[in-house]
Amino acid sequence: MRIGFIGLGRMGSLMVSRLLEQKIGVVATDIHPDAVRRTASAGATPAFSIPELVKNLPPPRIIWVMVPHGRATDTVFAELGKQASRGDILIDGGNTFYQDSLQRAALLRKKGIYLLDIGVSGGLAGARDGASLMAGGERKAYDAVEPLLKALAVPDGYGYMGKSGAGHFVKMVHNGIEYALLQSYGEGYQLVHASPFHPDLREVTKVWRNGSVIRSWLLELAQAGFAADPGLENNSGVVCGGSTGEWTVQAARKLKVPVPVLSLSLRQRIASRKRPGFSSKVIAMLRQQFGGHPIPPKGKTCEELGL
Secondary structure (H helix, E strand, O other): OEEEOOOOOOOHHHHHHHHHHHHOOEEEOOOOOHHHHHHHHHHOOOOOOOOHHHHHHOOOOEEEOOOOHHHHHHHHHHHHHOOOOOOOOEEOOOOHHHHHHHHHHHHHHHOOEEEEEEEEEEEHHHHOOOEEEEEEOOOHHHHHHHHHHHHHHEEEEEEEEEEOOOOHHHHHHHHHHHHHHHHHHHHHHHHHHHHHOOHHHHHHHHHHHHOOOOOOOOHHHHHHHHHHHHOOOOOOOOOOOHHHHHHHHHHHHOOOOHHHHHHHHHHHHHOOOOOOHHHHHHHHHHHHHHHHHOOOOOOOOOOOOOO
């Protein structure tokens, strides 16, 4: 199997490395030529434009797009709509709003081009060692790319969620749950930190992550974070991002499903930009640990840094 890959950022470059290790050929491109050259040195075929990438793939093509949602995704798929051919399979692995995926799939379907919307979870470790993949789109296209998904995922870590939009919808809800989990851990650590007992949070985390009811991968990451900065003194506590959480709450309102915990978690994340506290420091630290999400330095805003 030989695929095209567009987007060689934090996640994309690690996913390409995993594919190459799994003996899957990759033609790779990115808006940054240096990223393309680095990936080429690892064994990928370099392409410095989308037309060049398409030209280097035998039809029917499989092309995975891993770029930030919004304008970048719109630009890439507009170009692919011109360059791809009938029978090609395009994959959007970013955090695209599921309604946008529905519309994009309908437009491409008129040209005989398949679109799979695939939510990717697991952070940087997942991209490197095996991710969790939630796929939506035509079942025929999913079946055709299943060997690719198997190569990228941990065992039993991928699955077909349903028709177009389903993959991104499930990933959107997943991210909403993530907000609530992070908020819960953040508040719990803040309460322990503010107590008159002042236990070492590294010791607390060690115990919590071994045998307790609340043990999780997030606590493993917390242990690494507290080991590096025990009091989170070097952490501004400003938490950026929030699009997928907003989408989750909007979808819940539309479906008349109450999500008070998710809604509050979203509001608290936004509030951290003006009133950061110890709980938001924990959340920012965990996001940096699993996804490499930057933490704005003290005195800087998410907007100033384009986050």
